[in-house]
Amino acid sequence: MLPMNNLMLVSILSSIFVVTLLSFPSPAEAVYLAHFCPNTTTFTPNSTFQSNLNRLLSTLSSNATSPSGFYNATAYSSSSNDAIYGLFLCRGDLAATDACKSCVSTATSEVVQRCPTKKQVVIWYDDCMLRYSNESFFSTAAESPRLFMWNTQNVSGYVTDQNRFNQLLATGVSEIADEASNNDRKFATKEAKVSESTSLYMLAQCTQDLSSGDCNLCLLGAMTEVPRRKAGGRALYPSCNIRFEVYPFYLHNSPEASPSPRDRAVSPPPTKGGRSRLSPSIFIGGSIAVSVVLVASGYFFVRRRSIRKKYNIPPNQENGRNDYGTKSVESLQFDLGTIETATNKFSENNKLGEGGFGVVFKGTLANGQEIAVKRLSKSSKQGVQEFKNEVALVAKLQHRNLVRLLGFCLEGEETILVYEYVPNKSLDCFLFEYKKREQLDWSHRCMIIGGIARGILYLHEDSRLRVIHRDLKASNILLDGNMNSKISDFGMARMFGVDDQTQGNTKRIVGTYGYMAPEYAMEGLYSVKSDVFSFGVLLLEIITGRRNFSGFHPTKCAPTLIGYVRLGNCGTKRKGWS
Numbered sequence: 001m002l003p004m005n006n007l008m009l010v011s012i013l014s015s016i017f018v019v020t021l022l023s024f025p026s027p028a029e030a031v032y033l034a035h036f037c038p039n040t041t042t043f044t045p046n047s048t049f050q051s052n053l054n055r056l057l058s059t060l061s062s063n064a065t066s067p068s069g070f071y072n073a074t075a076y077s078s079s080s081n082d083a084i085y086g087l088f089l090c091r092g093d094l095a096a097t098d099a100c101k102s103c104v105s106t107a108t109s110e111v112v113q114r115c116p117t118k119k120q121v122v123i124w125y126d127d128c129m130l131r132y133s134n135e136s137f138f139s140t141a142a143e144s145p146r147l148f149m150w151n152t153q154n155v156s157g158y159v160t161d162q163n164r165f166n167q168l169l170a171t172g173v174s175e176i177a178d179e180a181s182n183n184d185r186k187f188a189t190k191e192a193k194v195s196e197s198t199s200l201y202m203l204a205q206c207t208q209d210l211s212s213g214d215c216n217l218c219l220l221g222a223m224t225e226v227p228r229r230k231a232g233g234r235a236l237y238p239s240c241n242i243r244f245e246v247y248p249f250y251l252h253n254s255p256e257a258s259p260s261p262r263d264r265a266v267s268p269p270p271t272k273g274g275r276s277r278l279s280p281s282i283f284i285g286g287s288i289a290v291s292v293v294l295v296a297s298g299y300f301f302v303r304r305r306s307i308r309k310k311y312n313i314p315p316n317q318e319n320g321r322n323d324y325g326t327k328s329v330e331s332l333q334f335d336l337g338t339i340e341t342a343t344n345k346f347s348e349n350n351k352l353g354e355g356g357f358g359v360v361f362k363g364t365l366a367n368g369q370e371i372a373v374k375r376l377s378k379s380s381k382q383g384v385q386e387f388k389n390e391v392a393l394v395a396k397l398q399h400r401n402l403v404r405l406l407g408f409c410l411e412g413e414e415t416i417l418v419y420e421y422v423p424n425k426s427l428d429c430f431l432f433e434y435k436k437r438e439q440l441d442w443s444h445r446c447m448i449i450g451g452i453a454r455g456i457l458y459l460h461e462d463s464r465l466r467v468i469h470r471d472l473k474a475s476n477i478l479l480d481g482n483m484n485s486k487i488s489d490f491g492m493a494r495m496f497g498v499d500d501q502t503q504g505n506t507k508r509i510v511g512t513y514g515y516m517a518p519e520y521a522m523e524g525l526y527s528v529k530s531d532v533f534s535f536g537v538l539l540l541e542i543i544t545g546r547r548n549f550s551g552f553h554p555t556k557c558a559p560t561l562i563g564y565v566r567l568g569n570c571g572t573k574r575k576g577w578s
Contacts, residue, residue: 030106031126033236036145037115041134045117048082049134056086056132057108064088064104068185069095070208072138084119086132089207092187093251094127103128122238131238141206141214142238143221151232151245158198158231158246168192168200173223173242176204181216184208189250201248206240213410215240217391224396224465224495332395332407336414339363343373352425355475357491362421370421371406375414391417394490397463401455403478403488422486424479427542431474437545444483445542451485452477456535459487460528465495468526472534473515474541494526514548537561 043049056075063071072087088107090100107123107130115121119134124147131137159165172190179188186206194200204222206215218240226242227233234243243249342363343350352360358377364370394405409416427448430436440448452472459467469490476489517533519525537548540561548561 030103030128032110033124033126033149034147035111035114035121035123037118037121039118041119042117043119043134048077049084049119052076052082052084053112053132056084057112060086060088060130061105061108064090064101065096067096068208069100072207072209074136083136084132084134085136085138086130087138087207087209088128088130089205090128091203091250092185092205093189095185099127104130124236129236129238129241137238139209139211139214141210141218141240143218145238146225147234147236148225148227149234149236150227150230153231154229155231155246156229159194161195162229165194165200168194169202169226169244172200172202173204173226173244176202177216177219177223177242180204180206181212181219186210186215191248194246198246199248200244200246201250202242202244203250204240204242207238210239221396332391332405334407334409334416334418336409336411336416338365339373339409339416339418341366342371346373346375355489363418372419372421374417374419376416396465397459397467397490399455399458399463400484401451401458401486403486419488422478422488423481424483426475426488427477427479427485428474430479431541431545432547440542440545447483448477448479448485449539449542452487452535452538455485455487456531460531466528468494468528469531469534470494470520470526471512471515472531472538473512474538474547477538 043053052075056073059073059075060071063073069090069092070087072085074083074085076083088104090097090103094100094103103125107125107128111121111123111130111132114123121133122129122131122145155162155165172192176188176190179190180186186208188204190202192200192202204219206218210218218237219242222235222237222240222242225235226244232243232245232247234241340346342365343361346359346361350361350363352362352372354360358375361373361375362370363373391405391408394402398404403422404420405417406420407418409418424430430440456469456472459469467490469487470492471489472487476487478486478488480486515534515537517526517530520530541547544561546561
């Protein structure tokens with residue numbers, strides 16, 4: 001009979017096998033999510049382009065063991081018209097694993113079946129993404145097409161304190177976006193303890209050809225698509241992705257410790273006749289090990305099969321169609337020469353106004369479209385982060401009472417935003433100028449108030465993300481040719497990607513005194529109520545035609561317009577009000 005340590009060895013080996021099986025995705029399966037291949041660009045079968053495509057896919061597949069989990073390549077012949085550019089990106093924790101190799105291999109073989117004769121393709125799997133195009137896209141952030149998925153279970157089924165969950169999610173996603181943007185792997189994960197029984201697991205990743213700035217900008221866009229009130233979800237773009245779950249879905253970097261020499265199996269000496277005697281305990285231990293492995297294998301297979309059932313994919317995204325009507329970030333980028341030509345090299349004659357962040361110029365593009373160009377000053381308080389915030393935010397907001405962002409420019413030392421041109425400038429130009437004030441009769445004022453209210457309602461309740469503007473004032477309300485109001489200047493805005501989070505706090509107080517809610521001005525606490533307070537001040541200014549501070553002449557009982565209205569007219573008549 002063999003020593004008891006052999007039985008222990010069988011148990012240890014079977015345990016290690018099961019843990020390994022459950023910890024690592026099955027390399028034999030690549031779970032397909034969605035694909036996108038428009039009909040606008042196709043190639044002829046058996047053409048030079050197809051030959052280049054085959055070579056590209058072969059190159060990508062053969063480099064699937066890349067240590068970084070990322071690889072890009074170009075295949076071309078004598079004609080540059082037949083060039084094709086492609087890359088793959090494996091989930092950062094799977095780099096150089098069999099799971100990555102298997103996923104890329106599956107993608108390169110399935111993509112030609114799902115998208116035959118298409119020149120532009122993006123296909124997503126659970127463990128990797130593959131993309132190719134007849135146009136070079138390397139080192140360029142793309143936010144379209146996009147895929148959104150969310151867990152069918154609500155977070156309320158896991159935690160009782162949903163506000164804590166939402167706060168940890170918003171903070172954690174922001175932190176990993178910054179971390180991923182600023183490391184070479186362009187990958188970051190984070191775990192946060194929500195309660196004794198529930199943890200939150202988060203992941204952010206970009207393709208490694210992106211700069212830190214482009215990666216950050218892409219992830220900012222993805223952050224706004226984080227599903228609300230769900231126990232898990234993900235936003236997948238061609239250049240970046242964000243995911244969160246209430247279970248660990250990625251591998252931790254700490255490898256399993258190697259067994260010590262004394263734990264390694266040693267073969268027993270053979271018995272007489274060359275046969276070894278096996279004790280019943282070995283048969284029992286082996287049977288248990290096999291049974292456990294079979295059960296674990298079945299569990300893992302079912303779990304992989306259930307991924308599609310557990311998640312919802314909007315019907316219009318199943319084949320990768322992008323019906324959201326928003327442009328990708330790269331399509332919004334203007335070159336500096338185009339803007340200089342449109343504004344006559346930022347001529348003083350084209351100057352529309354000047355604010356805290358810089359100067360606004362009127363411009364005309366080559367196609368005759370009029371634009372407003374916001375050129376940030378080098379000493380601007382806004383800075384690069386707020387600039388990225390405004391681009392990522394406003395590009396996703398579509399409402400008739402919000403000013404429309406047409407594009408941006410980041411070139412050299414120039415930081416520029418391009419908006420639709422609004423001919424009547426801002427509300428303060430009419431409200432606080434004596435001659436123009438007469439144009440604002442009560443019907444126009446009511447229409448302007450209603451437009452501002454609709455814009456705020458959209459930001460707070462109806463958009464895909466909750467947005468707190470934090471700087472609502474008369475100079476940030478623009479008026480179009482029909483005197484319709486449009487909210488502008490989102491450089492100080494803050495967004496929340498979940499329904500239940502309605503407030504935040506900051507040590508950096510920004511905005512305009514006189515419009516700030518007391519709790520924000522004194523303690524840095526902002527919420528939807530902060531914007532409502534600012535709207536109330538704006539409402540008083542529209543009704544009275546007076547500024548809250550500088551345009552109001554203090555009385556004995558009230559130094560501001562707000563105080564005057566709150567305390568009554570102090571026994572005097574409201575003279576000089578419009």
